[in-house]
Amino acid sequence: MxxxxxxxxxxxxxxxxDNGVVEQAFQRAAERTGVAERMPWDEALQYVRDTMGMSKIDVFTHLSGGDVAAARAATAAFEGAYAEIVGAQGVxxxxxxxxxxxxxxxxxxxxxxxxxxxxxxxxxxxxxxxxxxxxxxxxxxxxxxxxxxxxxxxxxxxxxxxxxxxxxxxxxxxxxxxxxxxxxxxxxxxxxxxxxxxxxxxxxxxxxxxxxxxxxxxxxxxxxxxxxxxxxxxxx
CATH class of the missing domain: 3.40.50.1000 (HAD superfamily/HAD-like)
Structure with missing residues (x-):
């Protein structure tokens, strides 16, 4: 072997x-960009949970219905929100x-x-x-x-x-x-x-x-x- x-x-x-930071950051990004508005919130959140570990740009591309520009904006918002939360809570x-x-x-x-x-x-x-x-x-x-x-x-x-x-x-x-x-x-x-x-x-x-x-x-x-x-x- x-x-x-x-x-x-x-x-x-x-x-x-993690302590739920990824989900919190996703919620902030969704609120700031509207990237998940095309589907029910519970469905969008479940998709995020199911795709944990995947590239965030891929996740947001799906949630935006293939709108790459919107996915990039949402990814940037997510990364910013994640940094805010970690900055406040520590890592x-x-x-x-x-x-x-x-x-x-x-x-x-x-x-x-x-x-x-x-x-x-x-x-x-x-x-x-x-x-x-x-x-x-x-x-x-x-x-x-x-x-x-x-x-x-x-x-x-x-x-x-x-x-x-x-x-x-x-x-x-x-x-x-x-x-x-x-x-x-x-x-x-x-x-x-x-x-x-x-x-x-x-x-x-x-x-x-x-x-x-x-x-x-x-x-x-x-x-x-x-x-x-x-x-x-x-x-x-």
Whole structure:
């Protein structure tokens, strides 16, 4: 079995605490731009929940009925609203995320963060957490081409990190689009986590190899992947 060299982790809901900030920012963007007025509010909000993890420009393009100019304006409004809320509330990690990233890197793996946010929002979150020295790279759809569930973010991370193959990449995220992105890229291991947007059934249906309570279970899951039965034996 190919040794994991690179771990690609989602941000909001996986390594970064969300606390409903994405939905709050969407509501502000919708109010400021009217981007979701063509459908009932409950339907628009459900679409946002269902597409958590996807590129925000893609989400707003759908909500605007394909109006790209309106989608761009709404995306800018969303990013601005997200920054306002995070600025007021602060940014926090999913408990144990930083320690998990450090443990992965201590074990010889590189770690990439990926997100559907624009680079300016992504970097503000990393600044707030003080994680620039903790990770190897961070990517947004603007850096890779297409957002999730396309494989572009995972494959771009692979190329920039210099991993030897897609089989040497592990992916973890809290949404079905995270899982589908890892699967479509051909990643050697894809995990869903229950700390964010989507439930176990959705993550399994998307093709997750494992569903974890949160990101702190990833190191153990990778050990179990490489040495089946050993982790369970140690705890018995």
């Amino acid at each position: 190919t040794t994991i060299e690179l771990v690609v982790l989602d941000m909001a809901g996986t390594t970064v605490l 926090a990690e999913i408990p144990g995320a930083a320690d998990t990233i450090a443990e992965l890197r201590d074990a010889g793996m590189k770690v990439a963060l990926t997100t559907g946010f624009a680079p300016v929002t992504r970097d503000a979150l990393i600044d707030g957490l003080g994680w620039h020295g903790l990770i190897d790279l961070a990517l947004s759809p603007a850096d890779a081409g297409r957002g999730r569930p396309a494989p572009d973010l995972v494959l771009t991370a692979l190329m920039r990190a210099g991993a030897s193959s897609v089989a040497a990449v592990a992916v973890a995220g809290d949404t079905s689009s995270d899982v589908r992105s890892g699967r479509s890229a051909g990643a050697g291991f894809v995990a869903g986590v229950l700390s964010g947007a989507h439930e176990r059934a959705a993550l399994m249906a998307a093709g997750a190899d494992a569903v974890l309570d949160d990101i702190t279970g990833l190191v153990t899951a990778l050990e179990e992947r490489d040495h089946p039965g050993t982790v369970l034996a140690q705890g018995s």
